[in-house]
Amino acid sequence: MQLVSTEASPAPDLSFAHFLAGLAGMGAAGILLAWQPEALLTRWHPAALAAVHLFALAGLMPVMLGALLQFVPVACGLALPRWPRLDWLILSALLAGAYALAGGFLFADPAWLLTAGLLLAASLLSFLTKLIRALWQQRLQAALPAALRRNALAFAATVLLGLSLIGVMRFGWALPFLQLVDWHAQWGLIGWIGGLIISVSSVVVPMFHVSAHYPKHWEQATRSLPLLLLTGGLASLAGWSTLAQLCTALLALLCLAFGLLTGLRVVEARRGERDAFHWGWLAVAALSSGLALLGLLASLASDPRWGLAFGVLALTGLGGGTISVMLYRIVPFLIWLHWQRANKARARLPLLHQIVPERAQRAQLLADFGASLVLTTAAFVPVLVLPGAALLAASKLVQLSLLARAMHAYRQRLALLHTLPPRVRPAAGNP
Template sequence: MNAGLSYAASPPLALPLRWFLSVPVFGALAGGWLLWAGPAVMAGRWQPQALAYVHLLALGVLLSAMLGALIQLLPVLVGAPLRRAAPIAAGVQALLLPGIVLFAGGLGTGTAPLVRFGSALLLCALLVYAAAALPAWWRSPRSGESARTIGWAGLSFLIAAALGFMLAAGHGWAGVPLLRRLTDLHAGWALIGWVGLLVAAVAWQVVPMFSITAPYPRWLRTGLAPVNVAALGLASLDAGWPLPDWLCHAAALAAGAALLGFAACTLWLQHRRRRRLPDPWLGYWKLALGCAALAVCLWLAGRFGLRTGSGGSGSSTEMLSGLLWLLGFGTTLVAGMLQRIVAFLVWLDLSNRLRAVRSAALAPNVRELIPAAALQRQFAAQFLSVGLTLAACTLPALARPAGAAGVLAWGLLALNLVRAIRTGRGWRQRIGDGSAAVAEQSVTI
């Protein structure tokens, strides 16, 4: 599975790390918002407090993590390094991060000027990023299932972003109608198309590499993305030109089956992994994929008229299924994979530096950079945060405890990432001083 990876094309370590370190900050902001706003966040999907919370997670956590990951993935997986990556990454972040804060703050407080200014910054940031990434993608060979899945995920993101800016215009400008009927399409393209497929593209590589499993079956690697994009495309057509019910139901069933197949296959591969040592990292996958499976089942139930609740503010089932996917699946996997990937990148950087100076020393492995005990503490806090937030959909009084648990979980994630980075910095200084001692342990990833 690793034969096609070009580690030599990896960007400087600081580029993805700069993005990854912003993720727990926004996660803590989302937790802090839930702690402050409390039950109002759970009052309905259209409530301003709920919109702010959702977008702090979706943009601040997921988008920041995934744009940062693409800086690493495009050259390594796709063979598409970004030209002038350092100034582009810095410029995009300078626009994106304040844009997220202003946009979410505007939605949460109903302040139209903040929505306008924040969405303008977001648009500029994404245009600059696309102007760098799309030509790199076009020049690349684009071979392998991971590369193709990233392409489908990128297409989904462009559609989700276009729908999102149309909705933002309705929130920010009095003369622009708020097209709420586009909300489900925006969420579908963003969460299933963008987040789901990009997670799958990464999983094709990191699950066999880090868990020492067999590869994913070829039918899943080649079929997951086209099935889901086709289903989302039919749903989009149905919103403008109604299609036969049987066709829409069949597409929804096919997409749901593909997503459930991905969850089941991942858990089975990890259960049958060749490395039998206990690995707390697997807990993130179990929690995330369990939440994803529940979200898909609730989504299908709603599709076939089995949803509970009613009213213009949105049902509790819709809130629950959305949070299962966004928080339980998306942010849980981001938290787990960031810790493993950051530790791996630090290890890779140190190994390359030691090799360059022809040192016999061995870099600390990923389990030394972020010890199992630290990983377990963060996972326990993440589990508590997800559980309390999901329970708050039914018992809104739990919203503030859920927010406090979220702040704790993201704070522990920040500590773990900073620990790995500081350890790597100390080793780099020793390597530069020529004082790296020969380690007596084997390097294990």
């Protein structure tokens, strides 16, 4: 397994900006659903399309990209190219494109869709170029870099399929629209979001829970993820329903295995603390197992509400919930690490678990997972959309406030540490 080296961690300011922007984007998606609760009556409702893409592109995507800025150098030892000014432009274009896309769906405005397509293509393809350059520059044979390369390909497929859909809607390209929509959702939810969660978990869960590593055969099984997506999509297009259903069943089995393996590692962790991070990962494991069963049921049922419920749970639960749990470890760890680097005076610093209050973490994560479950149920009970969406928005904005305060304290203390004179150890034999 690839060793983690915190010496490679770059300054966290850019990642912090990604995290805060992403939480704001997820909160905005919740506010939009609360404003138009009828959106979840069908996946084709303009507000539903706008909310989904706000949550995915203005919410999950900035957080995932910001985390990769730290994760790839630290966990893989691969340096991502640093483009100081362009990096901020990439984030700005991503957010502007995501909100323009939501506006295009809400107001059925082709000009907004075209603007969104151009901004998203520029930002996402730029970051993808940076990621591919790092991952393929040194073809490390370790499991983690190989997994991230597969994730990058799923990322590329999701982006290209999304841009193709904008081409169909804006220019009338002669492409199978409904099939492209399904492929875009599958590669985005399962290949990119799900694949990245699996890859990151292989390092994060054993490291922070002090547990056994995932078994070798699990790493081998995850290699089939993009192949199953590709085979299932082509089989569906060709009308080979049996093969397509088999691929769906195998994907559900992978999701179930991830939930069971992760839950087992959290339960058997040698780390004794039962804090928010512990319970959060148990919730992720349980949700993954439930999502596998829900996905299989959605593929067999004729009622489209099962598919809607699966999409909501995958996006807000597995995607949004896992990110919420991870941010409570990533942000305090980066703050503590960079305080330590600047602490030449060897001043006393807050402990890792003191940076974000534990009680607040628990309450926010409970609201976060609760909102996801309420919204999933709302696919069948529409009256629950409003409370579920309001709870989702509130939980994300509370987390944004908690982390923003921690980041503010980080900058204040960092500035103070830089003003303190270094503490020199006395020479041997001197008093």
